[in-house]
Amino acid sequence: MIRERYINAVILALMVIISIAALWMDEPFTITLATKAVILALAAVGLNLALGQGGLVSFGHAAYFGVGGYAMGILASHAQNYTPLMEVPFLIEGTNQMPVIWLVAVVASALLALVIGALSLRTSGVYFIMVTLAFGQMLYYFAISWPAYGGEDGLSIYVRNEFPGLNTLVPIQFFGLCFAVLCVVLFMVHRLNQSPFGLALMGAHQNEERARTVGINVTRLRLVAFVISGAITGLAGALFADLNRFVSPVMFDWHTSGQIMIFIILGGVARLCGPLAGASLYIILEHYLGGLSEYWQIYLGLILLFVVLFAKGGIVGGLARKEVRHG
Amino acid sequence: MADPVLAVHNISKSFGALKASDNVSLDLMPGEVHALIGPNGAGKSTLIKQIAGGLTPDEGRVELLGRDVTGLSTAARAQAGLSRTFQISALAMGYTPLENVMLGAVGQSGGVFRFFRPVMKDKMLLERAWQALKRVGLEENAHAMTSELSHGQRRQLEVAVALTLQPKAFIMDEPMAGMGAEGSKRLTDFLHTLKEEAPILLVEHDMDAVFALADRISVLVYGKIIATGSVDDIRNHPEVRTAYLGEEDAA
Amino acid sequence: MSTILLIEQILNGLQFGVMLFLMAAGLTLIFGVMGLINLAHGALYMVGAFAAASMAAWTGSFTLALIAALVAAAMFGALIELTVIRRLYKRDHLDQVLATFALILVFSEATRWVFGSFPLFLDMPDALSGTVMLPGGIEYSKYRLTIIIIGLLVALGLFLLIARTRVGMRIRAGENDREMIGALGVDISILYTMVFALGAALAGLSGALVGAIQSVEVGMGEPVLILAFVVIVIGGIGSIKGALAGAILVGLTDTLGRTLLPVLFSTFMDASAATTIGSALASMLIYILMAGVLIFKPTGLFGSA
Numbered sequence: 001m002i003r004e005r006y007i008n009a010v011i012l013a014l015m016v017i018i019s020i021a022a023l024w025m026d027e028p029f030t031i032t033l034a035t036k037a038v039i040l041a042l043a044a045v046g047l048n049l050a051l052g053q054g055g056l057v058s059f060g061h062a063a064y065f066g067v068g069g070y071a072m073g074i075l076a077s078h079a080q081n082y083t084p085l086m087e088v089p090f091l092i093e094g095t096n097q098m099p100v101i102w103l104v105a106v107v108a109s110a111l112l113a114l115v116i117g118a119l120s121l122r123t124s125g126v127y128f129i130m131v132t133l134a135f136g137q138m139l140y141y142f143a144i145s146w147p148a149y150g151g152e153d154g155l156s157i158y159v160r161n162e163f164p165g166l167n168t169l170v171p172i173q174f175f176g177l178c179f180a181v182l183c184v185v186l187f188m189v190h191r192l193n194q195s196p197f198g199l200a201l202m203g204a205h206q207n208e209e210r211a212r213t214v215g216i217n218v219t220r221l222r223l224v225a226f227v228i229s230g231a232i233t234g235l236a237g238a239l240f241a242d243l244n245r246f247v248s249p250v251m252f253d254w255h256t257s258g259q260i261m262i263f264i265i266l267g268g269v270a271r272l273c274g275p276l277a278g279a280s281l282y283i284i285l286e287h288y289l290g291g292l293s294e295y296w297q298i299y300l301g302l303i304l305l306f307v308v309l310f311a312k313g314g315i316v317g318g319l320a321r322k323e324v325r326h327g
Numbered sequence: 328m329a330d331p332v333l334a335v336h337n338i339s340k341s342f343g344a345l346k347a348s349d350n351v352s353l354d355l356m357p358g359e360v361h362a363l364i365g366p367n368g369a370g371k372s373t374l375i376k377q378i379a380g381g382l383t384p385d386e387g388r389v390e391l392l393g394r395d396v397t398g399l400s401t402a403a404r405a406q407a408g409l410s411r412t413f414q415i416s417a418l419a420m421g422y423t424p425l426e427n428v429m430l431g432a433v434g435q436s437g438g439v440f441r442f443f444r445p446v447m448k449d450k451m452l453l454e455r456a457w458q459a460l461k462r463v464g465l466e467e468n469a470h471a472m473t474s475e476l477s478h479g480q481r482r483q484l485e486v487a488v489a490l491t492l493q494p495k496a497f498i499m500d501e502p503m504a505g506m507g508a509e510g511s512k513r514l515t516d517f518l519h520t521l522k523e524e525a526p527i528l529l530v531e532h533d534m535d536a537v538f539a540l541a542d543r544i545s546v547l548v549y550g551k552i553i554a555t556g557s558v559d560d561i562r563n564h565p566e567v568r569t570a571y572l573g574e575e576d577a578a
Numbered sequence: 579m580s581t582i583l584l585i586e587q588i589l590n591g592l593q594f595g596v597m598l599f600l601m602a603a604g605l606t607l608i609f610g611v612m613g614l615i616n617l618a619h620g621a622l623y624m625v626g627a628f629a630a631a632s633m634a635a636w637t638g639s640f641t642l643a644l645i646a647a648l649v650a651a652a653m654f655g656a657l658i659e660l661t662v663i664r665r666l667y668k669r670d671h672l673d674q675v676l677a678t679f680a681l682i683l684v685f686s687e688a689t690r691w692v693f694g695s696f697p698l699f700l701d702m703p704d705a706l707s708g709t710v711m712l713p714g715g716i717e718y719s720k721y722r723l724t725i726i727i728i729g730l731l732v733a734l735g736l737f738l739l740i741a742r743t744r745v746g747m748r749i750r751a752g753e754n755d756r757e758m759i760g761a762l763g764v765d766i767s768i769l770y771t772m773v774f775a776l777g778a779a780l781a782g783l784s785g786a787l788v789g790a791i792q793s794v795e796v797g798m799g800e801p802v803l804i805l806a807f808v809v810i811v812i813g814g815i816g817s818i819k820g821a822l823a824g825a826i827l828v829g830l831t832d833t834l835g836r837t838l839l840p841v842l843f844s845t846f847m848d849a850s851a852a853t854t855i856g857s858a859l860a861s862m863l864i865y866i867l868m869a870g871v872l873i874f875k876p877t878g879l880f881g882s883a
Contacts, residue, residue, distance in 0.1 A: 209401075
């Protein structure tokens with residue numbers, strides 16, 4: 001068995017090698033697939049913090065993914081139509097600058113996670129799963145029935161947003177940007193796991209009563225984790241929207257929440273690079289099984305069943321030596 | 328006479344028709360071990376929960392160093408200086424013993440919302456954690472997995488975590504439960520020195536330990552304290568003999 | 579808005595609520611007895627609808643269609659219980675969610691494979707088409723009224739089953755103490771399969787009944803499943819009474835909200851804005867209701883702590 005950090009290094013290196021190889025062989029589609037895997041992995045890194053480290057089984061992370069996506073869609077659509085976002089009480093204009101969009105996406109999804117988290121954390125266990133799922137659906141239906149930004153049809157953005165110093169329309173450059181964002185977030189999550197906050201969060205997951213009796217306000221601890229988790233997934237949503245240059249209510253759909261969860265279980269719950277391994281495997285399956293059969297999700301379902309029932313720990317868990325710290 | 332560290336005033340708690348706590352009052356003086364004994368189902372656990380947090384009494388109040396803590400959460404009471412151990416070890420089983428005591432140190436320091444510096448390199452917290460482990464004699468097992476510790480070692484760790492809180496008062500729920508004779512003896516000796524740092528409210532079934540350790544004993548039967556007094560008082564108390572010790576003898 | 583229209587909407591809300599109850603009852607029963615969260619419940623609803631539509635197309639009999647729905651859903655329910663679900667009882671909720679989500683993928687895609695992507699149609703029987711005159715001069719759909727009656731009868735039947743019969747006693751014992759029921763010498767695995775199949779049959783019945791008003795298509799069970807979750811959160815997990823109260827509450831709130839909110843908003847804003855805002859808000863109304871219940875009673879109206 002191997003140390004987890006080596007596995008992580010290999011997974012990250014593989015992403016880079018595949019993309020550069022694809023560039024070499026002039027296969028831009030492969031680069032786009034790798035970019036998709038990186039962005040979806042980022043969404044799952046967000047959820048993993050709540051679900052893996054915190055033990056909070058949120059089935060509504062599509063909400064933050066969608067809010068991130070719509071933050072991009074709304075800001076960019078106003079920029080492309082040259083219409084202000086609002087004029088009263090003060091003027092807010094659209095933008096096509098990624099850093100600004102990211103900031104808005106992160107803040108908006110964090111705020112949403114704060115509200116949903118504060119309500120949902122009043123419950124636990126199965127209730128928590130159902131409540132987060134329901135709040136996610138609430139946003140889905142809202143996005144469908146609110147016509148201003150495309151309603152059910154969604155919203156197309158014709159030109160990818162800009163990042164200073166890069167040409168984001170070149171696939172490898174956009175991949176590099178997304179990969180860099182993922183690495184920065186992974187580093188931050190890694191530090192977070194080692195921090196007093198991480199110790200307390202995982203401790204409360206293993207034994208809530210114990211955490212309370214040493215003086216930790218578990219609800220507040222989890223709420224903060226939930227907000228950070230939602231913010232990361234929201235950032236991923238903004239990137240995902242930019243990858244497709246399109247947002248639609250599908251980003252809010254509960255299947256999206258389920259998918260993000262699947263990345264984690266395929267890769268390994270509470271593992272740092274589990275989401276990346278899982279999302280990559282998902283993209284590979286989607287690509288190859290999808291090429292074999294229109295009904296490839298049957299096979300996906302069966303694989304998922306197998307992993308849940310017999311191969312818990314996922315890819316990283318199967319390879320790594322040390323049992324991960326959680327209960 | 329000094330002020331009590333912990334004082335319970337006229338606590339009552341009912342579950343439907345069952346009176347789990349019936350006008351209970353007791354206090355914990357500096358430097359003492361106050362044992363709470365009583366037959367199974369007497370309402371000891373319910374009472375402990377009302378004192379340490381987790382259950383709000385219908386009536387009455389709990390004071391720590393003169394401050395009313397009745398309305399506070401478990402976490403806030405721990406912050407205020409109440410440290411409890413559990414009858415069934417409540418530990419983070421996926422952590423090492425060192426991580427468990429670090430969790431206690433982090434909780435007590437109030438520095439939970441620090442996100443970037445590695446906790447296991449924090450000198451101050453580490454020192455406190457190691458000290459707690461050494462005091463219960465677990466330093467050699469610091470890096471084992473908690474789930475692999477023996478039952479007795481888990482009991483010791485439970486006490487070590489309580490120590491990291493540097494509390495004003497301890498509440499210990501059957502700390503000797505399931506320990507061998509030797510471990511039990513060692514822990515008894517340790518608690519004997521510990522009570523000078525902070526008084527201990529001790530719930531215990533092991534009567535030898537209780538008689539060896541306790542400065543005072545309160546007897547809880549059917550949610551009521553039927554007697555409080557010194558070891559000798561309780562040994563010779565007629566009501567206690569019939570209600571409680573009599574049962575022990577018969578069993 | 580006229581009183582007659584309002585009463586009609588209330589009846590529609592009741593009908594919707596009763597349908598939700600059939601779903602929520604199965605979910606809450608399965609959770610109460612086995613401690614399992616079952617996302618695949620919506621797939622069983624879909625199985626019932628497809629079975630009914632196929633049987634109706636083949637024989638032309640609506641009664642046979644309903645029976646087919648019950649039998650098919652119960653059979654598939656028992657099948658997945660025996661193969662997958664029973665491995666999940668002792669697992670944590672995350673595993674249960676993922677495994678039953680996987681079942682949804684399998685069921686949905688397999689149905690699409692067999693029946694194609696186009697919706698099927700299930701005609702309501704002639705005897706129940708058209709309207710009936712209710713006291714007070716209210717004309718109402720016979721079929722919807724029948725659904726309400728069937729739903730209430732099922733609710734009554736469930737209460738009797740749980741309160742009065744030996745099986746019900748075992749179910750209650752199982753809810754309280756899973757060990758005890760084993761000690762009573764009851765073969766617990768058979769009981770579990772039966773309870774699961776019962777819940778599945780209710781979902782299938784619900785799917786078939788709704789299939790005659792809406793189209794029968796892949797994925798039809800999912801919105802209903804999530805609404806049933808909202809019902810359970812509001813009513814309290816494990817409580818049949820809570821499921822009934824929550825279902826009626828959600829059914830009424832949703833139906834009346836969609837009708838009344840645009841009307842209400844049009845009293846103080848222009849018509850198109852009122853429709854937009856009113857219907858957007860109406861789509862969120864039951865979730866707001868759920869949030870309200872969570873604030874005041876996190877364990878649901880009839881749930882215990």
